[in-house]
Amino acid sequence: MRKKRVLLFSEGFGTGHTAASRALAEGIRRLNPEVQCRVFELGKFLNPTVAPWVLSTYRATVSTQPKLVGLLYKSQYHNPLSRLTRMALHRVFYSRARRVIERLKPDLIICSHPLPAAVVSRLKSQGLNVPLFTLITDYDAHASWINPETDRYLVSTSRVKSILTGRGISSDVVGVTGLPVHPKFWTSPIKKESRRELGLADMPTVLVMGGGWGLMFGKEIMDALTSRMDQIQLIFCMGSNDRMVRRLSSDPRLNHPNVKILGYSSEIHKLMDAADLLITKPGGMTCTEGMAKGIPMLFYKAIPGQEEKNCQYFVSIGLGEVLDSEAVIDKWFRLLRTDYAAMEEQRRRRLAAQRQQSPSCALSVLELLGSPPRPAEQPARTPRPQTQPQARSEEPAYVTP
Known part of the structure; x- marks a missing residue:
């Protein structure tokens, strides 16, 4: 019997979209190894020469002109990609997408970025007969995620579902996974074992993440961070920003045995x-991973737009602070x-609740694909994918950016 095949398409605008696709693919494999998953950054795969230039330009714009990025996000917040835009994307960057899909013969396509979602949606309007799921990777729903040929939306919260239904999407095709x-x-x-494995001291520890691109904050915050290094261990994880790693490594304030720079x-x-x-910066995936680990979060320098919405959500449910x-x-x-003891107890309680939610998205996809988890792989207690804790189910749906 032929194994089910799932293609997951993303793009490298930031690191969260592709991380979401890879996480979902690995979750599906873990729960049912009989389902084959492949992840592509579709634009980069089809345009290996042009794509790095496009991504580099985007990265520079986000780093140097975040207000411009926010302005563009808000100005188009209610506008799905037009028919003309979808056609242009297809012809300029994704002209060979159909060939890839037909060669790999997937039973399902899942897109974790609006651009490949728009392209696959256009192909479906031209006769491609493959179900299309769209995985919205933030705690907001920009209209660019919406396409008429999408068969199902996988979303983070009931609030995001309400935004989609408020824009005319049937509630039947939106799953809160x-x-x-x-x-x-x-x-x-156990925390002590993790610290020992990583070569860290067993003492209060703060993890500072700059996002996949290693963006950082200013002098005042850094001075406050370094004021208690004798009592609190600091780990700086700067992603792919090698220049920031060198800059921090040469900072005399961080020349301390309780500081690790990665x-x-x-x-x-x-x-x-x-x-x-x-x-951390409030990227959708980093926040979700932090929530899965039950760790309290402080958010800095949210990019105007989706990161602001992510920040608002996690602050509103008590898992973070600006x-x-x-x-x-x-x-x-x-x-x-x-x-410290009270903080640890709060974390244990968060973990007890969150442990029921972590595999929900993969379980939902397998159920809809008709390939339930194999008994040996299924979690001990099966979450109900479309239910949320009562405190979250009453969220208002703010449909303005």
């Missing part, structure tokens, strides 16, 4: 296990030093 996280985030080992790491799950507090002054650092460092 939560965002997928890699199976590495489904469990939480670039890209494939062990973020272990670092979160070892840490007591996460300081890092807008040194006073916020001082408060949390004081809690780590004087009320």
